[in-house]
Amino acid sequence: MIADNLASVTHHIGEAARKTGRNPDSVRLIVVSKQVPSEKIIEAYQAGAKCFGENKVQEAVSKTDEINANDISWHFIGHLQKNKIKFLDSRFDLIHSVDSLSLAEKISAYCEDQNQKQDVLLQVNISGEEAKFGMTPSELEEQLPSFGQLKGIRVQGLMTIPPQDPDAENSRQYFSALREMRDKCQAMNIEGIDLKELSMGMTNDYPIAVEEGATLVRVGTAIFGQR
Protein backbone atom coordinates (compact mmCIF):
# COMPACT_ATOMS: atom_id res chain seq x y z
CA MET A 1 0.00 0.00 0.00
CA ILE A 2 2.82 2.40 0.85
CA ALA A 3 4.44 1.49 -2.47
CA ASP A 4 1.19 2.26 -4.34
CA ASN A 5 0.80 5.57 -2.53
CA LEU A 6 4.37 6.51 -3.31
CA ALA A 7 3.88 5.70 -6.98
CA SER A 8 0.70 7.75 -7.06
CA VAL A 9 2.31 10.81 -5.45
CA THR A 10 5.28 10.54 -7.81
CA HIS A 11 2.87 10.33 -10.72
CA HIS A 12 0.98 13.44 -9.62
CA ILE A 13 4.23 15.36 -9.20
CA GLY A 14 5.23 14.41 -12.73
CA GLU A 15 1.86 15.40 -14.14
CA ALA A 16 1.91 18.79 -12.43
CA ALA A 17 5.46 19.43 -13.60
CA ARG A 18 4.75 18.56 -17.22
CA LYS A 19 1.55 20.60 -17.19
CA THR A 20 3.65 23.70 -16.51
CA GLY A 21 6.55 22.78 -18.78
CA ARG A 22 8.85 21.69 -15.97
CA ASN A 23 11.07 18.64 -15.86
CA PRO A 24 9.63 16.19 -13.28
CA ASP A 25 13.21 15.53 -12.14
CA SER A 26 13.44 19.15 -10.95
CA VAL A 27 11.08 18.28 -8.07
CA ARG A 28 12.21 16.19 -5.11
CA LEU A 29 9.73 14.35 -2.92
CA ILE A 30 10.45 14.56 0.80
CA VAL A 31 8.52 11.73 2.42
CA VAL A 32 7.38 13.12 5.78
CA SER A 33 7.82 10.29 8.29
CA LYS A 34 7.04 12.11 11.54
CA GLN A 35 5.10 9.90 13.98
CA VAL A 36 5.55 7.00 11.57
CA PRO A 37 7.23 3.87 12.97
CA SER A 38 10.53 2.72 11.50
CA GLU A 39 9.05 -0.42 9.85
CA LYS A 40 6.87 1.77 7.66
CA ILE A 41 9.75 4.06 6.82
CA ILE A 42 11.77 1.03 5.75
CA GLU A 43 8.83 -0.13 3.65
CA ALA A 44 8.81 3.23 1.86
CA TYR A 45 12.57 3.07 1.47
CA GLN A 46 12.34 -0.37 -0.12
CA ALA A 47 9.68 0.99 -2.46
CA GLY A 48 12.16 3.60 -3.65
CA ALA A 49 11.83 6.59 -1.31
CA LYS A 50 15.26 7.98 -0.48
CA CYS A 51 14.50 11.26 1.18
CA PHE A 52 12.64 11.58 4.50
CA GLY A 53 11.51 14.55 6.57
CA GLU A 54 11.22 14.65 10.35
CA ASN A 55 10.00 17.51 12.54
CA LYS A 56 11.08 16.59 16.09
CA VAL A 57 14.72 16.42 17.08
CA GLN A 58 14.60 13.48 19.53
CA GLU A 59 12.40 11.37 17.28
CA ALA A 60 14.59 12.14 14.29
CA VAL A 61 17.79 11.29 16.11
CA SER A 62 16.55 7.89 17.22
CA LYS A 63 15.16 7.05 13.77
CA THR A 64 18.30 8.11 11.94
CA ASP A 65 20.30 5.94 14.37
CA GLU A 66 17.99 2.99 13.87
CA ILE A 67 17.55 3.18 10.10
CA ASN A 68 21.11 3.34 9.07
CA ALA A 69 21.03 3.26 5.27
CA ASN A 70 23.65 5.48 3.74
CA ASP A 71 21.61 6.25 0.64
CA ILE A 72 18.87 7.92 2.69
CA SER A 73 18.81 11.68 2.87
CA TRP A 74 17.21 13.01 6.06
CA HIS A 75 15.70 16.49 6.14
CA PHE A 76 14.61 18.44 9.20
CA ILE A 77 11.32 20.24 8.61
CA GLY A 78 10.09 21.28 12.06
CA HIS A 79 10.60 24.21 14.39
CA LEU A 80 14.11 23.97 15.78
CA GLN A 81 14.85 25.11 19.32
CA LYS A 82 18.28 26.63 19.83
CA ASN A 83 19.15 24.28 22.67
CA LYS A 84 18.64 21.26 20.37
CA ILE A 85 21.06 22.33 17.65
CA LYS A 86 23.81 20.19 19.10
CA PHE A 87 21.78 17.01 18.46
CA LEU A 88 21.55 17.66 14.74
CA ASP A 89 25.21 16.99 14.05
CA SER A 90 25.50 16.28 10.37
CA ARG A 91 22.47 14.01 10.32
CA PHE A 92 20.41 16.28 8.13
CA ASP A 93 21.25 17.15 4.55
CA LEU A 94 18.87 20.08 4.71
CA ILE A 95 17.09 22.03 7.45
CA HIS A 96 13.94 23.49 5.87
CA SER A 97 12.83 25.53 8.81
CA VAL A 98 15.32 28.22 9.81
CA ASP A 99 12.92 30.90 10.95
CA SER A 100 15.14 33.63 12.40
CA LEU A 101 18.56 35.18 12.02
CA SER A 102 19.39 34.36 15.63
CA LEU A 103 18.70 30.65 15.03
CA ALA A 104 20.83 30.76 11.87
CA GLU A 105 23.68 32.38 13.81
CA LYS A 106 23.56 29.63 16.42
CA ILE A 107 23.48 26.83 13.83
CA SER A 108 26.33 28.48 11.98
CA ALA A 109 28.46 28.90 15.08
CA TYR A 110 27.91 25.26 16.04
CA CYS A 111 28.78 24.03 12.55
CA GLU A 112 31.88 26.20 12.28
CA ASP A 113 33.01 24.74 15.56
CA GLN A 114 32.58 21.24 14.13
CA ASN A 115 34.19 22.17 10.82
CA GLN A 116 30.92 21.53 9.04
CA LYS A 117 28.68 23.49 6.74
CA GLN A 118 24.92 23.00 7.02
CA ASP A 119 22.55 23.51 4.09
CA VAL A 120 19.43 25.38 5.17
CA LEU A 121 16.25 26.96 3.84
CA LEU A 122 14.71 30.08 5.32
CA GLN A 123 11.10 29.71 6.45
CA VAL A 124 8.91 32.59 5.40
CA ASN A 125 5.52 33.36 6.89
CA ILE A 126 4.18 34.49 3.55
CA SER A 127 0.50 34.54 4.59
CA GLY A 128 1.14 36.69 7.68
CA GLU A 129 -0.81 34.25 9.88
CA GLU A 130 -0.12 35.05 13.51
CA ALA A 131 0.37 31.52 14.78
CA LYS A 132 2.95 30.62 12.13
CA PHE A 133 6.70 30.37 12.49
CA GLY A 134 8.77 32.10 9.85
CA MET A 135 10.17 35.46 8.93
CA THR A 136 8.06 38.14 7.36
CA PRO A 137 8.97 38.99 3.77
CA SER A 138 10.41 42.35 4.88
CA GLU A 139 12.54 40.74 7.61
CA LEU A 140 13.84 38.32 5.02
CA GLU A 141 14.82 41.06 2.62
CA GLU A 142 16.49 43.12 5.32
CA GLN A 143 18.37 40.26 6.91
CA LEU A 144 19.42 38.31 3.83
CA PRO A 145 22.88 39.91 3.63
CA SER A 146 23.48 38.88 7.27
CA PHE A 147 22.49 35.29 6.51
CA GLY A 148 24.95 35.39 3.61
CA GLN A 149 27.78 36.29 5.99
CA LEU A 150 27.38 33.18 8.15
CA LYS A 151 30.21 30.76 7.44
CA GLY A 152 28.71 27.61 8.97
CA ILE A 153 25.56 27.52 6.83
CA ARG A 154 24.67 27.65 3.15
CA VAL A 155 21.30 29.21 2.37
CA GLN A 156 19.79 27.21 -0.48
CA GLY A 157 16.28 28.55 -0.73
CA LEU A 158 12.95 29.34 0.91
CA MET A 159 10.22 27.33 2.59
CA THR A 160 6.65 28.14 3.51
CA ILE A 161 3.55 26.56 5.03
CA PRO A 162 0.32 28.21 3.84
CA PRO A 163 -2.78 28.43 6.05
CA GLN A 164 -4.71 25.18 6.32
CA ASP A 165 -7.52 25.19 3.84
CA PRO A 166 -9.57 22.28 2.51
CA ASP A 167 -9.59 23.98 -0.88
CA ALA A 168 -6.07 23.48 -2.21
CA GLU A 169 -6.52 26.19 -4.83
CA ASN A 170 -6.42 28.71 -1.98
CA SER A 171 -2.77 27.78 -1.38
CA ARG A 172 -1.77 28.87 -4.88
CA GLN A 173 -1.53 32.57 -4.03
CA TYR A 174 0.95 31.80 -1.23
CA PHE A 175 3.05 29.51 -3.37
CA SER A 176 3.29 32.06 -6.15
CA ALA A 177 4.05 34.77 -3.58
CA LEU A 178 6.96 32.69 -2.23
CA ARG A 179 8.27 32.15 -5.76
CA GLU A 180 8.08 35.88 -6.47
CA MET A 181 9.81 36.61 -3.17
CA ARG A 182 12.56 34.19 -4.15
CA ASP A 183 12.97 35.80 -7.59
CA LYS A 184 13.15 39.24 -6.02
CA CYS A 185 15.74 38.19 -3.43
CA GLN A 186 17.76 36.25 -5.99
CA ALA A 187 17.91 39.39 -8.15
CA MET A 188 19.51 41.25 -5.23
CA ASN A 189 22.63 39.14 -5.91
CA ILE A 190 23.66 38.81 -2.29
CA GLU A 191 26.98 37.23 -1.55
CA GLY A 192 26.66 33.77 -0.01
CA ILE A 193 22.99 33.44 -0.95
CA ASP A 194 21.67 31.19 -3.71
CA LEU A 195 17.94 30.59 -3.46
CA LYS A 196 17.55 27.74 -5.90
CA GLU A 197 15.21 25.65 -3.74
CA LEU A 198 11.54 26.28 -3.00
CA SER A 199 10.11 23.94 -0.35
CA MET A 200 6.34 24.12 -0.49
CA GLY A 201 3.34 21.80 -0.81
CA MET A 202 2.01 19.04 1.44
CA THR A 203 -0.52 16.22 0.95
CA ASN A 204 -3.42 18.56 0.32
CA ASP A 205 -1.78 20.88 -2.17
CA TYR A 206 1.53 19.55 -3.52
CA PRO A 207 0.44 19.39 -7.20
CA ILE A 208 -0.39 23.10 -7.03
CA ALA A 209 2.94 23.82 -5.36
CA VAL A 210 4.71 22.03 -8.22
CA GLU A 211 2.76 24.07 -10.75
CA GLU A 212 3.97 27.18 -8.92
CA GLY A 213 7.63 26.17 -8.92
CA ALA A 214 8.27 23.94 -5.87
CA THR A 215 11.58 22.06 -6.07
CA LEU A 216 10.87 20.20 -2.80
CA VAL A 217 7.46 18.94 -1.72
CA ARG A 218 6.89 17.55 1.79
CA VAL A 219 4.27 14.81 1.73
CA GLY A 220 3.31 12.52 4.62
CA THR A 221 -0.37 11.59 4.84
CA ALA A 222 -0.76 10.72 1.15
CA ILE A 223 1.98 8.11 1.57
CA PHE A 224 1.56 6.72 5.09
CA GLY A 225 -2.12 7.50 5.73
CA GLN A 226 -3.51 9.54 8.62
CA ARG A 227 -1.15 9.93 11.55
Ligand SMILES: *Cc1c(COP(=O)(O)O)cnc(C)c1O
Ligand atom coordinates in the same frame (compact mmCIF):
# COMPACT_ATOMS: atom_id res chain seq x y z
C1 LIG B 1 3.60 17.24 8.77
C2 LIG B 1 4.28 18.16 7.84
C3 LIG B 1 4.18 17.96 6.44
C4 LIG B 1 3.40 16.84 5.80
O1 LIG B 1 2.03 17.01 5.96
P1 LIG B 1 0.98 16.03 5.26
O2 LIG B 1 -0.26 16.81 5.21
O3 LIG B 1 0.89 14.82 6.12
O4 LIG B 1 1.50 15.70 3.91
C5 LIG B 1 4.87 18.84 5.64
N1 LIG B 1 5.59 19.86 6.14
C6 LIG B 1 5.71 20.07 7.45
C7 LIG B 1 6.53 21.21 7.93
C8 LIG B 1 5.06 19.23 8.34
O5 LIG B 1 5.17 19.47 9.66
